[in-house]
Amino acid sequence: xxxxxxxxxxxxxxVLGKQDAYIWPLQQSGNYSxxxxxxxxxxxxxxxxxxxxxxxxxxxxxxxxxxQHLPPKLKFFLWKIGSNALPSGENLPKIGMLQxxxxxxxxxxxxxxxxxxxxxxxxxxxxxxxWNQPIDTTATTLFFEKLENSWNLAPLPPYGFxxxxxxxxxxxxxxxxxxxxxxxxxxxxxxxTLKAIQALxxxxxxxxPRLKSPKSATIHQHQDPPALDPSEIFCNxxxxxxxxxxEARLALIFTNGSATEVSRxxxxxxxxxxxxxxxxxxxxxxxxQAATNHYSNIYIRTxxxxxxxxxxxxxxxxDLYGVLSDIDEFAFSSSxxxxxxxxxxxxxxKNGPADGLAKACLVVQPVLNPN
Numbered sequence: 285x286x287x288x289x290x291x292x293x294x295x296x297x298x299v300l301g302k303q304d305a306y307i308w309p310l311q312q313s314g315n316y317s318x319x320x321x322x323x324x325x326x327x328x329x330x331x332x333x334x335x336x337x338x339x340x341x342x343x344x345x346x347x348x349x350x351x352q353h354l355p356p357k358l359k360f361f362l363w364k365i366g367s368n369a370l371p372s373g374e375n376l377p378k379i380g381m382l383q384x385x386x387x388x389x390x391x392x393x394x395x396x397x398x399x400x401x402x403x404x405x406x407x408x409x410x411x412x413x414x415w416n417q418p419i420d421t422t423a424t425t426l427f428f429e430k431l432e433n434s435w436n437l438a439p440l441p442p443y444g445f446x447x448x449x450x451x452x453x454x455x456x457x458x459x460x461x462x463x464x465x466x467x468x469x470x471x472x473x474x475x476x477t478l479k480a481i482q483a484l485x486x487x488x489x490x491x492x493p494r495l496k497s498p499k500s501a502t503i504h505q506h507q508d509p510p511a512l513d514p515s516e517i518f519c520n521x522x523x524x525x526x527x528x529x530x531e532a533r534l535a536l537i538f539t540n541g542s543a544t545e546v547s548r549x550x551x552x553x554x555x556x557x558x559x560x561x562x563x564x565x566x567x568x569x570x571x572x573q574a575a576t577n578h579y580s581n582i583y584i585r586t587x588x589x590x591x592x593x594x595x596x597x598x599x600x601x602x603d604l605y606g607v608l609s610d611i612d613e614f615a616f617s618s619s620x621x622x623x624x625x626x627x628x629x630x631x632x633x634k635n636g637p638a639d640g641l642a643k644a645c646l647v648v649q650p651v652l653n654p655n
Contacts, residue, residue, distance in 0.1 A: 293555035294530070295606070296565070302609040307602050314602045348431055355487060358451045365396055365427055365454065372396050388464050397427070399461060406457050408473035414439040414449050414481060445485045456480035514541055516581035516624070519570045522638035523562030524646040530555055532562035535642035536570045538577075549573065550645040557603060563588040564607040567595070567627070571614040574622070581624045585635065592629040 297304075307314035310324055349362050364370050373385035373394025387394045389405040400406060401421040410419045415437050419430065434450035456476050463469040518539045525532045532553045538546040551569055556562050567584055574582045586592055594601060598616070600608040615625040632639060 290530075290555070294557040294561075296557075296561065296604075297606040298609045298613075299568070300610050300613050302606070302613065305605070307605065309602060311602075314600065314605065348428070348435070352435075353447065353491075354451060358455060361455055361458070362431065362451055365400070366431075368396060370396060370458070372399055384465070388461065400427075400454050400457055401430075405473055409453065409457055409476045412474050412477035413453065414443040414445075416440060419450070443481060443485075445481070445488050447484055447488055449481060449484055452480040452484040453477060456483070515579075516541055516583055517546065517574065517579045518583045518585060519574065520585045520630075520635055520638040521563070521566040521570050522587060522635055522642040523559065523566045524639075524642040525556060525559040525562045526646060530557070531646075532556040532559075532565065533642050533645035534562065534566040534569055535638045535645065536566065536573060537638050537641065538574075538579075547577075548641065550641055552645070560588060560591060561604060561607070563591050564604050564611070567591070568607050568610050568614075571611065571622075571625070575614070575620065578621065580622060582622055583626045583628070585628055585630045587630055587632045587635040587639070589629045592627055595627045 305314075308316040308320065310320045311317060345366075349359055349366075352359070354362075368375065371379075373387065374396070376382075376385050385394060386392060387398060387403055389403050392398060392403070401410070401419075407421045410421050413419055419434070423430075431450065434448050437448070437450075439445060439449060453476075456479050460469070460471050460476050460479075464471075518541075520537045520539070522535045523532050524535075534551040534553060535548070536550075537548045540546055549569075551566075553562065553565055556565065563586055567586060570584055571582070591604075593599075594604070594608065595611055595615070598612055600612070614620050614622065615627070
């Protein structure tokens with residue numbers, strides 16, 4: 285199977301003979317969750333949903349709907365619009381309902397775009413919008429694009445709110461559509477817009493003030509804890525990675541408690557799948573080197589915060605499972621020679637020598653210096 289060669293070479297099994305384990309591939313942690321199982325069940329539906337919404341990037345879906353400061357009912361409503369999951373006249377025949385499938389205002393085919401933007405009634409609703417320039421309801425852009433643009437629209441000052449009015453106006457249009465069908469109510473377009481704005485203002489007033497939390501500066505103010513033993517050895521590791529060739533250069537610099545360099549080493553690795561894999565391989569090499577040199581107290585410092593957290597929490601992600609299993613065995617098993625083995629995150633600025641060694645070795649052939 286030559287087509288799988290590159291993929292197979294990127295797999296990094298345990299060098300200590302740790303047994304493989306079953307994983308759930310749809311979770312980065314490898315653990316099954318009901319949420320991911322549900323997602324997998326409706327995977328084809330979710331993919332078609334992204335096409336309808338116009339979202340090819342899961343991050344944008346989150347950015348435009350789920351992460352916004354909106355009531356949960358509106359987030360769910362926006363998701364259902366994008367998923368084309370609301371019972372519009374266009375969707376009713378799909379579930380066997382063949383009556384009353386046209387627009388209650390104009391009698392045309394009732395798609396979600398027609399309900400929210402293209403109907404003459406809703407066009408008038410948008411003309412009263414709280415912006416300097418109203419939403420262009422004649423444009424054939426996808427709902428996703430209209431929603432994305434709406435987050436950049438600032439309301440005119442007299443209206444007295446700061447949020448995005450588009451979701452609220454869509455909600456007001458939809459709820460009045462249902463009231464008109466089931467309760468035979470009537471309402472002017474202007475009143476529909478005013479109801480949406482009033483609901484938005486009432487919701488904003490009811491919300492507690494959102495205080496901006498100051499950005500934590502402690503991440504760049506790392507201080508090593510006191511040494512557990514005068515013989516403790518520190519090892520700064522780093523890895524540079526070439527995206528094209530998938531090669532990595534691992535850099536290890538060992539120092540003692542007085543910050544005197546004990547040894548350094550650079551290692552070439554091929555078929556490395558990611559920068560994080562390179563960092564993990566560097567940590568494993570550091571532990572192997574420390575064991576060879578009979579260091580009993582080792583303190584590993586890396587500028588990969590994600591990797592440091594994964595090791596200390598003993599989590600094994602799917603792509604790093606074999607390497608992290610070895611690191612976990614080295615660090616936390618009583619069968620290995622380390623009395624103490626610690627891992628910490630340091631900023632890249634404090635990891636300059638290792639970073640420079642790794643980058644230099646990515647350009648030239650690495651020189652091994654076991655001393």
